[in-house]
Amino acid sequence: MSVPEVDYAALAKVIESLTENETDEVALMATLACEIHHSDDRFDWTGFYRVTEPGMLKIGPYQGGHGCLQIPFGKGVCGTCAETGEVQLVDDVEAFPGHIACAATTRSEIVLPVHGASGRLIGVLDIDSDQPAAFTEADAEGLGRVLNAVFGNGGHWR
Numbered sequence: 001m002s003v004p005e006v007d008y009a010a011l012a013k014v015i016e017s018l019t020e021n022e023t024d025e026v027a028l029m030a031t032l033a034c035e036i037h038h039s040d041d042r043f044d045w046t047g048f049y050r051v052t053e054p055g056m057l058k059i060g061p062y063q064g065g066h067g068c069l070q071i072p073f074g075k076g077v078c079g080t081c082a083e084t085g086e087v088q089l090v091d092d093v094e095a096f097p098g099h100i101a102c103a104a105t106t107r108s109e110i111v112l113p114v115h116g117a118s119g120r121l122i123g124v125l126d127i128d129s130d131q132p133a134a135f136t137e138a139d140a141e142g143l144g145r146v147l148n149a150v151f152g153n154g155g156h157w158r
């Protein structure tokens with residue numbers, strides 16, 4: 001079982017400094033995807049899917065191989081996260097009904113909802129790993145902290 005290698009508090013501080021005074025959503029997501037992706041070898045695909053219309057996610061900034069372009073709410077791990085508003089922590093993607101495989105090498109996945117300062121769902125953060133059961137509750141908590149630093153009430157994005 002992998003354990004968090006990344007110091008999420010330190011990562012949040014780095015991203016806060018890199019994005020200071022930035023309010024553009026795509027610029028913020030691009031910076032988050034880059035810094036999160038390179039913070040831990042478990043992360044083989046790191047990116048955002050954005051809510052572009054009611055019930056639809058479309059790909060946003062990401063790091064890694066090609067990601068599918070759109071995911072309806074309720075489909076796949078990302079669409080389930082968007083529909084339920086709940087973090088999806090998937091130890092074995094092949095056991096997740098309707099998992100959407102963008103890469104054959106993916107074994108586990110974590111997806112978090114992303115809310116703007118107003119509380120509105122603006123997208124999801126998706127991280128895939130080629131390692132089985134790569135993610136833990138500590139990752140969910142730490143990634144939530146990083147997202148909140150940028151998009152939360154105290155964050156830069158409005």
Ligand code: SME
Binds near residue numbers: 068071
């Ligand atoms: N696995 C995701 C699809 C996005 S690719 O992993 C980048 C899902 O099932 O929603």
